[in-house]
Each structure stands twice: as structure tokens, then as C-alpha cells.
Amino acid sequence: MVAEHTPCTMHLSALPSELASKLFYSLEESSRDWQRNKWWLFDRLVESPHRTSFFVRQTDGVGDDKSWHESAQYWYNGRKTDPPDVFPSEMEEACRIIERMVSEELRRRPFRYPLEWAGGDTGSADDLLWRANVAASNRYEGRNDSVGWHSDHMTYLGPYCTIASLSLGTRRTFSLREVIPSHETETRSAQTFNIPLPHNSLVIMHASCQERFKHSIPPQSAMDMYRPAHPRFPGGPIEPSNCRINVTFRFYRPDFRPPSIPRCKCGIPTVLRADMKNRSDGGGKDKYWWSCYAGAQNDGKSCNLWQVLDMEAEGRGPTIESMQGSKGRVEESSSNIPDSG
Numbered sequence: 001m002v003a004e005h006t007p008c009t010m011h012l013s014a015l016p017s018e019l020a021s022k023l024f025y026s027l028e029e030s031s032r033d034w035q036r037n038k039w040w041l042f043d044r045l046v047e048s049p050h051r052t053s054f055f056v057r058q059t060d061g062v063g064d065d066k067s068w069h070e071s072a073q074y075w076y077n078g079r080k081t082d083p084p085d086v087f088p089s090e091m092e093e094a095c096r097i098i099e100r101m102v103s104e105e106l107r108r109r110p111f112r113y114p115l116e117w118a119g120g121d122t123g124s125a126d127d128l129l130w131r132a133n134v135a136a137s138n139r140y141e142g143r144n145d146s147v148g149w150h151s152d153h154m155t156y157l158g159p160y161c162t163i164a165s166l167s168l169g170t171r172r173t174f175s176l177r178e179v180i181p182s183h184e185t186e187t188r189s190a191q192t193f194n195i196p197l198p199h200n201s202l203v204i205m206h207a208s209c210q211e212r213f214k215h216s217i218p219p220q221s222a223m224d225m226y227r228p229a230h231p232r233f234p235g236g237p238i239e240p241s242n243c244r245i246n247v248t249f250r251f252y253r254p255d256f257r258p259p260s261i262p263r264c265k266c267g268i269p270t271v272l273r274a275d276m277k278n279r280s281d282g283g284g285k286d287k288y289w290w291s292c293y294a295g296a297q298n299d300g301k302s303c304n305l306w307q308v309l310d311m312e313a314e315g316r317g318p319t320i321e322s323m324q325g326s327k328g329r330v331e332e333s334s335s336n337i338p339d340s341g
């Protein structure tokens with residue numbers, strides 16, 4: 001049902017059960033002092049209703065290039081931060097399994113979008129179609145921690161990214177809702193899909209999810225405690241928890257490295273957003289905007305820059321389109337194009 005109604009797929013029991021427990025325990029402990037993001041909303045300083053942290057992978061297995069480590073320092077409100085932590089060993093192990101799952105799922109997809117990254121296939125023996133090199137992580141404690149409606153910024157991910165989101169600990173609801181393009185608001189309205197995410201489940205937000213849908217983790221009026229299948233230490237007690245840990249594995253694209261990100265008049269890197277209201281649903285004419293992000297960190301003051309992303313003029317790629325020389329969707333069967341009406 002998830003795949004039928006949304007640009008996501010849902011995978012239960014993603015990791016071996018013992019690895020999922022170990023990763024939950026290690027992140028549950030380290031996340032107690034993760035930060036709540038703070039940003040300016042108009043003239044008010046607001047704080048995220050959950051804790052968050054960011055990890056970079058020591059290597060993405062492709063080569064020695066570690067330039068995404070620098071991108072990772074900008075994850076927090078466009079402001080340069082201390083170097084983030086490297087994936088702990090259980091996260092690295094989980095990442096390898098998840099890369100395989102995502103690659104298999106990509107192989108099953110009937111088409112790729114023109115602007116998807118196409119430089120990932122290295123011809124190496126492991127033939128992974130998708131790799132992760134960073135992980136943004138969230139901790140939700142109790143019923144009230146949450147994240148509001150948003151789509152993820154594409155600044156370092158580029159258009160039509162694939163994000164793999166692992167849930168550990170107590171079950172929470174993941175809500176998805178399409179943003180209806182302006183020219184269709186008269187003829188149809190959006191539905192909200194509420195997907196319960198149990199411990200050790202993986203949601204893959206496939207290409208077009210960030211362009212077409214917003215997502216959230218709403219506060220809940222009630223929740224079940226999570227009872228781990230394994231004790232924290234051999235022979236120890238099972239400790240129920242009201243905590244959910246989320247790890248979103250992402251690929252920071254080589255053609256969206258920090259030096260290539262336009263800066264606005266405030267002098268800080270802009271953020272890349274999809275024009276969700278004026279999209280063409282993958283037909284290759286989607287619009288993306290580089291926009292000033294100073295407002296979030298600068299007492300709410302911004303230079304209001306909005307500059308259109310121009311993949312060609314900015315020298316970005318290779319994309320599926322540039323590799324296959326195709327305009328519009330790269331597809332095998334037209335019957336598999338999701339109906340946007």
C-alpha cells in the first residue's frame with residue numbers, strides 16, 4: 001500500500017535483529033546529548049521538537065575522495081559546524097545492508113528520473129546502484145517529540161535524491177502528504193497517509209518524494225513502550241523504552257560539493273529547494289531554487305535571494321539524462337508511470 005500510494009517503499013525487519021538492537025542501544029545512549037536545532041522564524045527563535053545529530057562515513061567505498069566530509073559540516077542551518085562524528089561500527093554495518101536493499105529496489109524500478117545522479121555506478125564487483133555517505137539522525141523521546149511537515153533540502157543531495165530512513169525503538173507514525181501543484185488544486189486535493197514505523201523498519205523515500213510530498217512525525221496521544229528483543233548486556237534485564245531513533249542514510253553528490261553551492265548576498269551558502277507547486281512531475285522541466293538561508297540564523301534577516309538552479313550552466317552531473325541523452329523520463333514501460341491525476 002505504501003508503494004501504491006506514495007513515492008516510498010516500506011521494508012520490515014531490515015537488519016538482523018541483534019544488529020538492530022545493538023544500534024538502538026548505542027544511539028539511544030549517545031543521543032541523550034544530541035542538540036535541538038534552533039532557527040529564526042520571522043522574529044522568533046524556535047527550537048526543533050526533537051534531538052538531532054549528523055554522521056559522515058569514513059569512506060563510501062568508491063575511492064579515497066572524502067570531500068563530502070566538508071559538505072557535512074554545513075548541515076545545520078547553513079552555518080559551518082565542527083566536523084561531525086564518523087559512523088560508529090554498527091551504523092557502518094547497517095549501512096552496508098541498507099545499500100544493498102536500496103540498490104535492489106532501484107533495480108526493480110521501471111524508470112529513473114532525468115536529473116537523478118548517474119555517476120554512482122563504478123563498475124565495481126559489488127554493483128551497488130546506490131550508496132550512502134552521510135546519515136542525519138533523530139531522537140524522539142516520549143509522545144510529544146515530533147518533526148513538522150517538510151521536505152528535505154536538496155543542497156548537497158541534488159534533485160531526485162533517494163533517502164533510506166531506518167526506524168529503531170518505539171513505533172511512531174510517519175505521515176506523508178502530497179503537495180498539489182497549483183494548476184491542479186481545483187481538480188484534486190491531497191490525502192494524508194499515516195504509516196506506522198515499527199522497530200527495525202526501513203522506509204525508502206525514492207526519487208521524487210522530496211519534489212512531490214512533505215513528511216512529518218506528528219506528536220501522538222498515546223504510544224506503546226518498545227521492548228527490545230535482546231538485553232543491553234548479556235544476561236541483563238530487558239529495559240522498555242519510550243524512545244525512537246531514526247537514521248536517514250543519504251548520498252551527498254559529488255556535483256553538489258560546498259565550493260559549487262552559490263552564496264547569497266549575506267555571504268552564506270544558499271539552500272536548494274524544489275518548486276513543489278510548479279513541478280512537471282519528472283518530465284525534466286522541474287524548477288529548483290537556490291534561496292537565501294540567512295534568515296534561519298541571522299535574527300530572521302535575509303537578502304531574499306531566489307535563483308533558479310541551472311544544471312547545465314552550473315556544470316552539474318552526470319545525470320541519468322546526460323548519460324542516456326534522453327529528454328523526459330527514462331522509462332521501460334509507459335504503463336508504469338505513476339498517475340499524477
Ligand SMILES: O=C(O)CCC(=O)C(=O)O
Nearest residue numbers: 136138152165217246248
Ligand atoms: O524521523 C523520521 O522518520 C523523519 C526524519 C526526517 O524527516 C528528517 O530527518 O528529515
Ligand SMILES: [Fe+2]
Nearest residue numbers: 150151152215
Ligand atoms: Fe525529512
